[in-house]
Amino acid sequence: GENVEQHPSTLSVQEGDSAVIKCTYSDSASNYFPWYKQELGKGPQLIIDIRSNVGEKKDQRIAVTLNKTAKHFSLHITETQPEDSAVYFCAASYSNSGYALNFGKGTSLLVTP
Amino acid sequence: GAGVSQTPSNKVTEKGKYVELRCDPISGHTALYWYRQSLGQGPEFLIYFQGTGAADDSGLPNDRFFAVRPEGSVSTLKIQRTERGDSAVYLCASSSPEGGGTDTQYFGPGTRLTVL
Numbered sequence: 328g329e330n331v332e333q334h335p336s337t338l339s340v341q342e343g344d345s346a347v348i349k350c351t352y353s354d355s356a357s358n359y360f361p362w363y364k365q366e367l368g369k370g371p372q373l374i375i376d377i378r379s380n381v382g383e384k385k386d387q388r389i390a391v392t393l394n395k396t397a398k399h400f401s402l403h404i405t406e407t408q409p410e411d412s413a414v415y416f417c418a419a420s421y422s423n424s425g426y427a428l429n430f431g432k433g434t435s436l437l438v439t440p
Numbered sequence: 441g442a443g444v445s446q447t448p449s450n451k452v453t454e455k456g457k458y459v460e461l462r463c464d465p466i467s468g469h470t471a472l473y474w475y476r477q478s479l480g481q482g483p484e485f486l487i488y489f490q491g492t493g494a495a496d497d498s499g500l501p502n503d504r505f506f507a508v509r510p511e512g513s514v515s516t517l518k519i520q521r522t523e524r525g526d527s528a529v530y531l532c533a534s535s536s537p538e539g540g541g542t543d544t545q546y547f548g549p550g551t552r553l554t555v556l
Contacts, residue, residue, distance in 0.1 A: 333482075359543045370444075370531055370547035371483065416482050426535070426543040427473060427496055430482030 329354040331419050333431025340407050341439055348434045350417035351399040357419040359426055360393060360400050365414045365433075374415075375402070407438045442466070444548035446532050452554045453522055461517040461551045465534030472515050473545060474507055475531040483531055489515060522555045529553070 330353040340346050352360075358379035363371035377384045377391045377400065384391050388407075393400040404411055414435050418428040445464040453459050465472050470491055475483035485499040489509045497507070504522075509515040519526055529552050533545040 331482075361544070363547075368549075370533075370549045373544060373546070376544065418482075420543070426471075426545070427485045427488050427499070428475075428483070428545065429485065432482050433480075 329357060329419055329421075329429040331417060331429050331431040333417050333434060335434060336432065337435045337437070339437045339439065342407060342409060344407055346402075346404045346407050346411070346436055346438075348402045348415055348417070348436075349399060350401070350419075350431050351397075352419040352429075353398065354419070354421070355395075355398065356421045357429075359420050360391070361418050361420075361428070362389075362391060362402050363416045363418065363430075365416060371416060404436075407436075409438050409440055412436055412438045444532055444534055444546055446530075446548040446551050448551060449549065450552045450554075452556065454556050455522060455524060457522050457555075459519050459522055459553065461519075461530050461553070463515045463517070463532030463534075463548060465513065465515070465532070466536070466546055469534035469536045469546075470512065471535040471545075472509060473533040473535075474515070474517050475533065477529045477531055477550070479528075486517070519553075522553075524555050527553055527555045 333350045361376035364374045365371045390403040414433045417431045420426045447462045472489040474486040477483040488496040492512045504520045507517045529550040531550045533547045535545045
C-alpha cells in the first residue's frame, strides 16, 4: 500500500519567516495530494491540494509543489503568522481507491511573535 | 452551510463494551469516509462508502469493527468488545461527486473514544 513520509515532525519559525514541510510517497499511482491543517481538538481542515497533472499551485501565502518523478511534494507558507501555528498533514491518494487518503505523521508548526 | 457533524464528541466506555459512533455528512455528499487518529499520528483510513455500499473496507483492523450507511446519508461506526487499544479519535469525512470537487474531503470534528 501507499506509504507517506513527512518531515520535519516539528518546526519553529519566527513570525514573518517562511515554513517548508516536505513529504514523499511510495505509490506511483497516487494522483491527488491534499494538505490539511489541524488545530487542537478539531478535525483536519483542507488548506490546499494538488493533482498530478500540475507541478505547482499557489493560494495567497500558501503554495504546494509536486515532483512526480521523485515522488515528493512540499508545502510552503510565506509570511507566517501566529495563527498558522497548528499540526499540518500531507496525504496522498488515487482515484481508483475512491481517494481514500494516506496521511503522513504530521508536522507541528509553531510561529513565535 | 452545515459541515460534517459527529456524535458524540466524547465517549468513555469500559473494555468489552459495544459502542456506536455517528456521522452526518454534508448534505448531498455521496462519498463518506471513516478514519482513526491515534495521539500524535496522522489519520488512518478505515472504510469508504459510495452511496449505501461499502466500496472499500480494507482499513478496518478486525471483525470487531463494522460500519453501515443504510440510506446513503448518515453513517454509524460500530465497535464490538472494545479494547483499550481502540482508544483514539474517530474522524468522518465526506465528499461530493459533482464538479471538480470529487476528491476533496471535508472532515468532521471527530469523536474521542476512550476505553477504560
